[in-house]
Amino acid sequence: MEQTTIITADDHPLLLKGLNDFLLERGYNIIGSGKNGREAYNLIINENPNIAILDIQMPFMSGIEIAQKCKTNCPDTKVILITLHKEREIYEQAKELNIFGYILKEFALEEIENCLEQVIQGEHYFSPNIGKKLQSHGIDTELFSKLTPSEKKILKLIGEDKTNKEIASLLFISYRTVEKHRSNIINKLQLEHKTNSLLIWAKQNYSSFT
Template identity: 55%
Template sequence: MNTTIVIADDHPLMLRGLTDFLTSKGFNIIGSAEDGKTAYNLIVKLKPTIAILDIRMPYKTGLEIAEDCKRNELGTKVILITFDKEEELYDKAVEYGVYGYILKEFAIEEIETCISQVVIGKPYFSEEIASYLKSSTLENKPETLDLLTKSELRIVKLIAENKTSQDIADELSISIRTVDKHRSNIVHKLKLDNRPTSLSIWATLNKDFL
């Protein structure tokens, strides 16, 4: 599949740096913008596979674009890049179905891995932001883990290892239908929403307790 990408950042050097780097790696950059309004219009018009967006931009923030993409079911997977570590911004990103969340200081090092994960439907969040959130909000084992059966805990652990439903089915010698049933039960018990990324993100942030 040809992965198409739109990039938006109101810092020209960051925009040029990411565009040049990804182009040199063979990625198909089909559009770029220095403000959120232009970026969203490009997404609507060009329907890229992935949109790499700065969170803070004039006219429309990366989060607002992600929210609009989700509400209008555009299908483009959003990756946010930012200097911010605020928990509120991260929570909004998860709420709006963002697939990737990268800190700008690690953007060049992580963007290829992030894209490779996101394009196959797996969320990717900078280890730095995951570590920060763990230290600030997840110091204790989540009580909701006690609601899960041993089988469900095993599946959550495999999800935290970025295993697909097919991988899990093969490893546990069960059908994908059974895996999906377990995933549905886990989402219900943990009171997560049904977005594809929600359980993966939860499992990643809680993997030290599994």
């Protein structure tokens, strides 16, 4: 693990921190992190890491665009894409680029270690969860309609990367009230009680409810 150099990139600070913390706790050697596609690509060029774990959709340059450039300019760097998107077109594009790993964000922390183990050995890892998720997706309007106006406001702010403390300040309510609303939203939307599950849902469906 120590010998394998890794860079990570995601434009969502909370998701990037969660991934980095998870990997560092398990002894992986992260040598840099980017907050957008340009930073990620520059890190790859300058550091020539063994593995680059990239969000697909980032400002300046997408994970797909970085992977295309890496084929020519950094052929030794194995790219793993982590994405919110479930469209078949993007999935097929990733396969055509000979991406080494492809994981949905909602399963990232469950699967990343297994993915890394296989990629380190030179094998490809495409999440087994992807097949059943490949579809044009939208929000479940029946479940969404169960949310109160206050819960919808909080959901919008979560989708904008606001923390519980920031939401409490913006809406003039207590931190504990925000936590209670978050719990209610998770239950009403029938989401799994996993770290960042609500944040991921809010980011993925933001354009559908704002």
